Amino acid sequence: MTTRRGLFVAPFDALADPRVIADLAATAEASGWEGFFVWDHLQYGERVTAIADVWTCCAAIAMRTEKLQFGPMVTPLARRRPQVLARQAxxxxxxxxxxxxxxxxLGDDxxxxxxxxxxxxxPRARGRMLDEGLEVLTGLLAGRPVDHDGAHYAVREVRFRPAPxxxxxxxxxxxxxxxxxxxxRHQGFFVIxxxxxxxxxxxxxxxxEHSPAPGFEVVVDVRPEQDPAPWLDRGASWVLTRIGPFDLxxxxxxxxxxAGP
Known part of the structure; x- marks a missing residue:
């Protein structure tokens, strides 16, 4: 298995500008990185004063790159409406x-x-919301007819297109x-x-033990000063270099x- 290398970037403070994030993503692609994943937070304590919106950053990355995989890493589904998230995704x-x-x-409070x-x-309630939200979200993203009446979400005979x-x-x-x-049950596990x-x-x-589908991704992150080599041959399909969160x-x-991967 070939392990891919990416960046795990907090869009905070000096990086709290989608234009800066897009520039970094374009540079990352030219420098040999294969992924560029952006933290999704509304606030991050007193040491972080400015934060960029992850969805605006993702759109900017999409427009400035051609090969990089990218996305929010990670979005707490419990604070979002799955039908809106499905359209954005x-x-x-x-x-x-x-x-x-x-x-x-789940996110963290x-x-x-x-x-x-x-x-x-x-967090237990957010876990229930995550599981139910995933049921709605995956149905909508797959383009299937969705009719759902649950504890947290309701969908009345809806089918979304496009369904990439x-x-x-x-x-x-x-x-x-x-x-x-x-x-x-999905396509990857980011281990924190x-x-x-x-x-x-x-x-x-x-x-x-749970028989994930072929091509399932196991994702880890390391600090910039860490040697990624020991992680590359132990079952990780992605090793991300963490940028942030503080004093960027x-x-x-x-x-x-x-410098590249």
Whole structure:
């Protein structure tokens, strides 16, 4: 298996401008990176003062690149309406010629990402919303007729077009089994919080118990100063270099991007 290399970029502070993100993505493509994935947050504590909208950034990336895979990494589905998200995801897939990846997860309320706006603060409740939202979202993205009446979402005999292929990667923290089981039903698993390459053995073994489809992606991220080599032969199909979240210096970020994978 060939492991692909990408960037995992926080659009914060010095990078909180979709034009800057698009420039970096274009440079990344020219420098040999294969993916460019953007954090999706509304706020990130007192050390981050400015944040760019991930969907505007994704549209800008689509227009400035030709080969890169890209997308939000990750969007908390519980704070979004799945039917609106389906339209946005399908349009970005069309705009990019099929390069868009939809990263989804529970999200975290550690800085009031949910509670500050009256959204659901309980992670268990968000997990139920995520599962139900995925049922609606995947049906709409597939172009199937959807009729759904659930605890959180209702859809009345709707069918969406266009219906391009949109891979869905689910995120979860290492050691939590529920995100792993959820991810195995889709196209990829972004593993958060891995400290050692050896931990990937547990992830890959756990996924195999749920028989993910061929081509399933196992995605990890490393810091810029970390050597990615130990991760490349342990079952990860993507190793992303993390840019952010704090004290971002644009010139230093450019040096990392221009250096290539």
């Amino acid at each position: 399908a349009s970005l897939a069309v705009l990019s010629g099929g390069r868009f990846v939809l990263g989804l997860g 550690w800085v009031g990402e949910f509670s500050a706006f009256g959204d659901e603060p309980d 292929d949109v891979p869905i990667w689910l995120a979860g923290r290492f050691g939590n089994r529920a995100p792993l089981r959820r991810a195995a 919080g891995l400290d050692r390459p050896e931990d990937l053995d547990d992830v890959v073994g756990g996924l195999s 210096d644009l010139e230093e970020v450019r040096r990392i991007v221009e």
